[in-house]
Amino acid sequence: VRGQGNRRQRKSAAAGLYARLNEHVTIEADADGNVVAGLDGQVLERTKLGAGAAKRTLALRTGLPVRSLASPRGAIDNEVALLVRRLARRGLLEYGLSRTNGRGDLVAIEPQIEDYWPQTAKLGANDTVALSRFAYLRRRGTDLVLEAPRAPALFRIDDPKTVAAITGLSRPQRIADLRRRRGFVGLELLGLLLDCNIIFKVAAGSEGLRSSEGDANLVVWDFHDLLFHARSTEGRHANPMGGRYAFVGVIPPPPAVGSRLAGPEIDLQQFTASSVEPISQFANLLRERHSTRDFDSARPITIAELAKFLHHAARVQWKWTTPLDFGDGSFGPEVDYTRRPYPSAGASYELELYLAVANCEGLEKGFYHYDADRHALVSIQVRAQELARLLASAQFAMGAAAPPQILITIAARFNRVSWKYSAIAYSLILKDVGVLLQTLYLTATDLDLGGCAIGTCNIDLLSKMTGQEFHVEGPVGQFALGRAAGVGDAA
Numbered sequence: 276v277r278g279q280g281n282r283r284q285r286k287s288a289a290a291g292l293y294a295r296l297n298e299h300v301t302i303e304a305d306a307d308g309n310v311v312a313g314l315d316g317q318v319l320e321r322t323k324l325g326a327g328a329a330k331r332t333l334a335l336r337t338g339l340p341v342r343s344l345a346s347p348r349g350a351i352d353n354e355v356a357l358l359v360r361r362l363a364r365r366g367l368l369e370y371g372l373s374r375t376n377g378r379g380d381l382v383a384i385e386p387q388i389e390d391y392w393p394q395t396a397k398l399g400a401n402d403t404v405a406l407s408r409f410a411y412l413r414r415r416g417t418d419l420v421l422e423a424p425r426a427p428a429l430f431r432i433d434d435p436k437t438v439a440a441i442t443g444l445s446r447p448q449r450i451a452d453l454r455r456r457r458g459f460v461g462l463e464l465l466g467l468l469l470d471c472n473i474i475f476k477v478a479a480g481s482e483g484l485r486s487s488e489g490d491a492n493l494v495v496w497d498f499h500d501l502l503f504h505a506r507s508t509e510g511r512h513a514n515p516m517g518g519r520y521a522f523v524g525v526i527p528p529p530p531a532v533g534s535r536l537a538g539p540e541i542d543l544q545q546f547t548a549s550s551v552e553p554i555s556q557f558a559n560l561l562r563e564r565h566s567t568r569d570f571d572s573a574r575p576i577t578i579a580e581l582a583k584f585l586h587h588a589a590r591v592q593w594k595w596t597t598p599l600d601f602g603d604g605s606f607g608p609e610v611d612y613t614r615r616p617y618p619s620a621g622a623s624y625e626l627e628l629y630l631a632v633a634n635c636e637g638l639e640k641g642f643y644h645y646d647a648d649r650h651a652l653v654s655i656q657v658r659a660q661e662l663a664r665l666l667a668s669a670q671f672a673m674g675a676a677a678p679p680q681i682l683i684t685i686a687a688r689f690n691r692v693s694w695k696y697s698a699i700a701y702s703l704i705l706k707d708v709g710v711l712l713q714t715l716y717l718t719a720t721d722l723d724l725g726g727c728a729i730g731t732c733n734i735d736l737l738s739k740m741t742g743q744e745f746h747v748e749g750p751v752g753q754f755a756l757g758r759a760a761g762v763g764d765a766a
């Protein structure tokens with residue numbers, strides 16, 4: 276009898292995957308086939324389906340089997356599947372993996388990127404799996420969530436036994452062995468976790484877990500750096516973000532100036548009174564610098580101005596190569612360096628400039644990479660829709676009436692810094708971005724152009740446009756550039 280019980284458990288704890296609406300999303304359908312999905316009384320999706328299909332979409336309140344949506348059979352299934360995919364792309368769905376015993380869900384899956392669709396990756400008895408070193412469990416509200424910066428979805432788990440089974444994967448485990456264990460969570464859940472990079476397959480004979488997870492570009496990332504990058508940008512998480520003033524009413528507005536200390540004070544005014552010295556050109560430039568968010572569409576920036584701007588602000592001035600000196604008399608490989616107009620941590624110069632050009636006299640609308648070494652723009656083929664989306668999000672971030680004439684996206688070649696620096700790599704990169712942004716601001720001011728730093732960028736969108744995976748090279752800053760419309764822009 277005991278043996279039979281074990282065999283049943285070995286099969287799987289999970290019964291099936293289904294899609295359902297997020298907690299706050301509503302769906303209504305009438306007899307004519309009109310379907311309306313909404314949130315907080317706002318219509319998010321309105322469509323007309325056949326009466327049968329419309330009625331079936333109501334099942335999204337409790338759940339529709341993913342299998343029937345992935346390979347629909349018949350006209351009704353087809354119509355429903357198309358609508359469900361649209362709702363999924365808009366982030367209105369989540370997924371549940373129900374238990375065989377009918378007692379609720381083993382896990383709930385919340386998409387974190389817009390094109391997530393649950394996939395159960397294949398696992399064989401001889402595969403060995405382990406938890407990703409980027410995976411973490413945390414409390415969110417009253418939920419326990421399992422997530423990872425490379426995961427396109429997170430897993431909500433409320434059963435301590437499932438949590439225990441997953442934490443057991445901190446040591447590599449063979450699937451055949453896991454299946455024999457009491458409380459095996461099932462191949463379906465493991466396949467979903469594998470698809471989300473929360474667990475990974477450990478290659479036979481691999482040395483060390485860190486080096487066997489992902490490629491050479493992943494091994495250089497520290498846990499906190501990749502998490503910070505993925506969670507403090509747009510595109511790879513579903514958390515609220517940006518200037519939301521989330522703590523109005525919780526704490527009063529923090530002051531504009533730090534508090535005055537009680538110690539003895541030396542007044543510096545006497546040394547800096549306007550009569551002391553004439554103001555230098557550079558000091559004047561600093562005074563003149565300001566953010567420009569609205570540009571003169573009738574008189575766009577020209578390609579000659581853009582070339583000068585890039586030449587002064589970002590061009591490689593010279594290059595050299597030197598063997599890596601460990602400082603203890605030993606040497607490593609030859610390392611290439613460049614000199615550029617702005618400082619960079621460890622002379623890394625890991626930042627690359629991508630230009631989304633909307634309106635520049637003499638330069639075709641499109642997406643370009645600035646080759647700082649050869650001082651040339653290299654055209655990159657992207658979808659018009661992606662270019663428009665990138666420019667529109669910059670316009671939105673600036674609260675501007677139109678997109679900028681040129682949007683410069685600053686992307687980091689992460690491994691150039693993390694190959695050398697541990698624990699501080701990502702923070703150095705962000706500091707480098709600040710230095711470069713000020714250089715771009717001052718150069719724009721010097722050339723009578725206008726510019727504005729932008730604090731958010733969609734790392735998933737950029738990854739699609741550059742063809743680089745988000746952990747290999749990704750956006751860490753943006754700068755809008757063009758000819759200012761009028762003068763005296765408000766901050």
Ligand SMILES: Cc1cc2nc3c(=O)[nH]c(=O)nc-3n(C[C@H](O)[C@H](O)[C@H](O)COP(=O)(O)O)c2cc1C
Pocket residue numbers: 564565566567568672673674712727728729730731765766
């Ligand atoms: C890192 C950084 C991010 C910024 N992000 C935005 C942004 O997303 N949208 C915007 O309109 N301005 C942005 N700004 C511009 C600031 O709002 C501006 O520098 C500030 O209000 C001071 O005004 P000034 O630049 O005209 O002196 C950003 C500036 C910095 C340095």
